[in-house]
Amino acid sequence: MNIEVSGIIGLLILIADIWAIINVIQSSADTLKKVLWIVAILILPVVGLVAWFFFGPRG
Template sequence: MGIEVGGILGLLWLILAIYAIVKIVGSSAGTGAKVLWIVLILLLPLLGLILWAIFGPK
């Protein structure tokens, strides 16, 4: 049995998305900003994570 690249990349995205969401929920940002970031990460997976990494954490 070989290791599928799509499976590994999907697992990596899932781990990063969960990490980002946990950091967002624990941040001091307002509720609207938190919801916006979480929706962005879930609807635009790669772009959302990149934008969050650049503009999200302070």
């Protein structure tokens, strides 16, 4: 049971990270900021996602 719940949570985090990266790429921010946000999301999936949600570039 614990493995299944962890797998579902991990999948949801992966989907949210992919969605955040796509939104960063489509934003009007300059290239350096886009790269920094993508790296932050990839290295720190949960923290990077939350930080992007509150502070990241918008479309």
